[in-house]
Amino acid sequence: xxxxxxxxxxxxxxxxxxxxxxxxxxxxxxxxxxxxxxxxxxxxxxxxxxxxxxxxxxxxxxxxxxxxxxxxxxxxxxxxxxxxxxxxxxxxxxxxxxxxxxxxxxxxxxxxxxx
Amino acid sequence: xxxxxxxxxxxxxxxxxxxxxxxxxxxxxxxxxxxxxxxxxxxxxxxxxxxxxxxxxxxxxxxxxxxxxxxxxxxxxxxxxxxxxxxxxxxxxxxxxxxxxxxxxxxxxxxxxxxxx
Numbered sequence: 001x002x003x004x005x006x007x008x009x010x011x012x013x014x015x016x017x018x019x020x021x022x023x024x025x026x027x028x029x030x031x032x033x034x035x036x037x038x039x040x041x042x043x044x045x046x047x048x049x050x051x052x053x054x055x056x057x058x059x060x061x062x063x064x065x066x067x068x069x070x071x072x073x074x075x076x077x078x079x080x081x082x083x084x085x086x087x088x089x090x091x092x093x094x095x096x097x098x099x100x101x102x103x104x105x106x107x108x109x110x111x112x113x114x115x
Numbered sequence: 116x117x118x119x120x121x122x123x124x125x126x127x128x129x130x131x132x133x134x135x136x137x138x139x140x141x142x143x144x145x146x147x148x149x150x151x152x153x154x155x156x157x158x159x160x161x162x163x164x165x166x167x168x169x170x171x172x173x174x175x176x177x178x179x180x181x182x183x184x185x186x187x188x189x190x191x192x193x194x195x196x197x198x199x200x201x202x203x204x205x206x207x208x209x210x211x212x213x214x215x216x217x218x219x220x221x222x223x224x225x226x227x228x229x230x231x232x
Binding site: 033037042 | 155157158160163174204208218221224225226228
């Protein structure tokens with residue numbers, strides 16, 4: 001069974017600084033997708049960034065980037081120039097590459113950006 | 116609608132009562148998921164619908180939980196004889212899953228917060 005582990009229950013960062021959230025996963029698949037989702041206090045989960053396992057290049061979306069280490073099964077999220085609106089729960093998620101493969105989520109990391 | 120819509124947003128009920136939670140997915144999305152999120156925890160898979168295929172019910176925690184979906188539209192999650200441990204946020208998500216077009220991305224609603232007294 002696939003598992004996703006986020007070892008940092010809580011993190012904080014000063015506004016404008018950089019923070020990295022950790023995620024490791026376990027799978028025997030060679031092709032899969034990894035995601036970071038953000039859940040602000042409004043509760044709605046929002047996709048932050050997506051990585052396809054067959055791509056060696058790390059995904060980036062504006063201030064968000066990942067460090068994908070396939071051999072180590074590690075998928076960390078870096079947030080640059082942190083903003084107050086980045087305060088949220090962040091979930092790492094995994095799914096196999098085939099349709100109908102449900103997402104497996106980590107336990108989440110609560111990130112607080114301080115002014 | 117533009118996004119996934121869930122109702123009610125909040126529901127308080129007494130132990131032993133039945134509750135129904137509704138999810139209206141993004142129009143055209145073939146797949147629909149229900150997840151449960153207990154306070155401060157991650158998402159627990161409950162059930163998955165894809166088109167006209169038999170649903171994947173493997174995540175339902177007990178026979179008190181059931182869900183239905185009408186075609187590729189609205190879904191209802193029903194919890195019978197609610198217990199205090201059922202208190203959680205129930206999240207619905209939809210996605211477009213067609214042969215050759217699968218990104219794995221889910222679009223979530225804002226959830227229904229259930230409190231069982």
